[in-house]
Amino acid sequence: QTLLAESGGGSVQAGGSLRLSCAASGHTYRTYTYAWFRQYPGKDREGVAAIDFEGNTGYADSVKGRFTISKEKDRHIIYLQMDNLRPEDSAMYYCANVNLPKRVNVKNIATTATTDFGYWGQGTQVTVSS
Numbered sequence: 001q002t003l004l005a006e007s008g009g010g011s012v013q014a015g016g017s018l019r020l021s022c023a024a025s026g027h028t029y030r031t032y033t034y035a036w037f038r039q040y041p042g043k044d045r046e047g048v049a050a051i052d053f054e055g056n057t058g059y060a061d062s063v064k065g066r067f068t069i070s071k072e073k074d075r076h077i078i079y080l081q082m083d084n085l086r087p088e089d090s091a092m093y094y095c096a097n098v099n100l101p102k103r104v105n106v107k108n109i110a111t112t113a114t115t116d117f118g119y120w121g122q123g124t125q126v127t128v129s130s
Contacts, residue, residue, distance in 0.1 A: 002026050002119040004095045009124030017083045020124060022095030024076035031100035034078045035109055035117065036069065038091035038126075045094060047109035049080060058106035063089075085128045095121040 008020040022034065035050035049069035051057045057069055068081040078095060096117035098104055104116050 002028055002097050002099075004097060004119055004121035006093065006095050006121045006124040009093060009126045011127040011129065012085055014086055014128055014130050016085050016128070017081070018085065018126060020080040020082065020093055020095075020126075022078040022080075022121060024078070024097060028076040029099040032076070033098050033104045033106060033117075034069075034071065034076075035096045035104070035106070035112070036078075036080045037094045037096055037114065038089075039094065039123075040091050045114050047112045048093070050104065050106035050109040050112070051078065052104070052106050056106050058109045060110035062110075082126070085126075087128050087130045090126060090128045092123045092125050094123045 002024055003026045005023045012018055031053050033052040036048045037045040038048050039045040048063055049059045049067055051069045066084045070079045097119040098117045
């Protein structure tokens with residue numbers, strides 16, 4: 001079993017930056033896909049960004065050019081650098097993981113179902129004020 005723990009959320013003014021971290025522990029795999037989802041109150045989770053073991057990345061249109069997903073080379077720590085934040089980025093952010101043989105196309109993360117991911121963190125809140 002893979003355990004995921006997010007950190008780095010907080011409050012920031014519009015135009016500011018935050019970096020979220022997701023530390024994976026327990027069983028981690030070389031053939032991974034990690035993703036960040038966000039959830040607004042009363043809404044379903046939506047994919048924001050994803051990265052796979054081949055270095056492919058994908059982003060939702062709403063965050064392209066502002067958010068960057070990355071992974072430390074030798075550790076299962078995944079980052080989401082969020083720049084030029086907007087009030088509409090305010091949400092709970094979740095880290096998610098899936099491993100081969102299950103494969104997710106990271107380019108389609110915005111429309112990927114949450115059920116495609118097997119492991120989830122507890123989430124970290126991001127609040128952006130105008």
